[in-house]
Amino acid sequence: MTASKYKRVLLKLSGEALMGDDAFGINRQTIARMVEEIVDVARLGVELAIVIGGGNIFRGVAPGAQGMDRATADYMGMMATIMNALALQDALKRSSVDARVQSALNIDQVVEPYIRPKALRYLEEGKVVIFAAGTGNPFFTTDTAAALRGAEIGAEIVLKATKVDGIYTADPKKDPTATRYSRISFDEAINRRLEVMDATAFALCRDQKLPIKVFSITKHGALGRAVMGEDEGTLVHV
Numbered sequence: 001m002t003a004s005k006y007k008r009v010l011l012k013l014s015g016e017a018l019m020g021d022d023a024f025g026i027n028r029q030t031i032a033r034m035v036e037e038i039v040d041v042a043r044l045g046v047e048l049a050i051v052i053g054g055g056n057i058f059r060g061v062a063p064g065a066q067g068m069d070r071a072t073a074d075y076m077g078m079m080a081t082i083m084n085a086l087a088l089q090d091a092l093k094r095s096s097v098d099a100r101v102q103s104a105l106n107i108d109q110v111v112e113p114y115i116r117p118k119a120l121r122y123l124e125e126g127k128v129v130i131f132a133a134g135t136g137n138p139f140f141t142t143d144t145a146a147a148l149r150g151a152e153i154g155a156e157i158v159l160k161a162t163k164v165d166g167i168y169t170a171d172p173k174k175d176p177t178a179t180r181y182s183r184i185s186f187d188e189a190i191n192r193r194l195e196v197m198d199a200t201a202f203a204l205c206r207d208q209k210l211p212i213k214v215f216s217i218t219k220h221g222a223l224g225r226a227v228m229g230e231d232e233g234t235l236v237h238v
């Protein structure tokens with residue numbers, strides 16, 4: 001029996017949040033703290049699939065990629081997400097949580113490829129599945145990968161764990177007068193061009209009637225509260 005509101009969730013973990021207060025890469029204390037929260041949720045019996053971003057290492061649209069061929073830069077970004085996925089798997093295993101990485105790009109010596117029925121079996125067995133390399137296609141983001149994999153595995157919700165505690169009327173990092181929504185419809189989020197998530201991800205979730213919850217990964221207990229269906233962050237609904 002699970003006390004959670006959901007049986008199966010897709011957690012989108014911010015790559016950028018893995019940096020903690022560092023300027024780049026993976027901060028050990030930060031990943032350990034995130035893993036503590038994930039372990040608590042996994043122990044509730046929730047089937048947990050994770051898509052991890054790569055913004056702490058490389059983004060195809062970052063200033064560091066300026067002048068590069070966009071597709072090449074995007075493949076570098078996808079490879080960054082594989083590094084994060086391996087770090088996350090390692091940290092979960094240290095906490096005795098069985099986790100499997102499946103990658104949308106093939107690097108057979110390092111991770112297994114994405115195979116949907118196998119991912120579903122892992123989830124049924126209680127293993128955490130980490131989807132790496134986004135969608136496997138350039139010009140997309142890991143937010144869209146979260147929407148795509150969430151729909152494919154029949155998740156009941158996409159939980160976007162990021163650096164802000166919800167969706168605001170404008171980017172709260174740029175506009176201190178912005179206010180937070182507790183709920184917002186997909187159409188409104190798209191029409192208002194709220195950039196917390198890309199429009200492709202919002203549109204896919206809207207079409208699949210897959211709700212999204214945006215909340216802060218740095219706020220203690222927020223992931224647990226989101227999984228319990230409590231009032232946390234912002235719910236994006238049809």
Ligand SMILES: Nc1ncnc2c1ncn2[C@@H]1O[C@H](COP(=O)(O)OP(=O)(O)OP(=O)(O)O)[C@@H](O)[C@H]1O
Pocket residue numbers: 013014015016017052053054055056142143161162163164166167168169170171172173194195196197
């Ligand atoms: N209307 C808004 N409400 C909330 N955040 C917003 C809004 N518009 C822009 N943002 C920005 O969106 C960011 C979160 O999205 P972003 O894609 O940058 O990060 P992420 O998905 O958490 O990281 P990564 O790409 O590394 O996985 C926030 O840090 C915030 O500054």
Ligand SMILES: O=c1ccn([C@@H]2O[C@H](COP(=O)(O)O)[C@@H](O)[C@H]2O)c(=O)[nH]1
Pocket residue numbers: 015052053054055058059060061073074075076077078079080081133134135136137138139140141142143144145
């Ligand atoms: O499906 C995808 C997913 C990601 N990318 C590239 O990777 C980086 C990092 O992902 P974030 O979502 O920004 O964390 C992204 O900027 C893209 O360059 C991709 O091409 N396709």
